[in-house]
Amino acid sequence: MLLVSRITLNALLPLLTIVAGCGRSTGPELTRITGLVTFDGKPVGPGTVGFVPTDPLGSPASGTIEKNGRFKMSVFTPGDGALPGSYKVAVTVVKEPAHGDDKGNLFPPTFLSPERYMNPDTSGFTITVEKRKPQDVKFELKP
Secondary structure (H helix, E strand, C coil): CHHHHHHHHHHHHHHHHHHHCCCHHHCCCCECEEEEEEECCEECCCEEEEEEECCCCCCCEEEEECCCCEEEEECCCCCCCECCEEEEEEEEEEEECCEECCCCCEECCEECCCHHHHCCCCCCEEEEECCCCCEEEEEEECC
């Protein structure tokens, strides 16, 4: 019985080594993308920035807008960047988050960003991410 267990372990060990080696370190190369969102020239947040690939085989990226208007795009882990490619961009800035009251009433969020910016097809924002060319971008929202 011990011999069978040892043979099984020896047979599985190379497979486990291969699986363990399939981490993010060998994945696609991402480009760091950071930026600032402003509304009428002033930094705004919180909210989100979304990159929607124009290539159907592309991968989206997203970033959380902090209160100071700054964001970092992410695909796999926070702030890791975006894959090279062309993207349409959506920007959503929250004025007041969804909330409830003592009576159990729920209220939806209200947004500072005009509705057109929340849709990548109508925002008017695009970006091309190039391999190994970090970018710091600015998205200026107008009323």
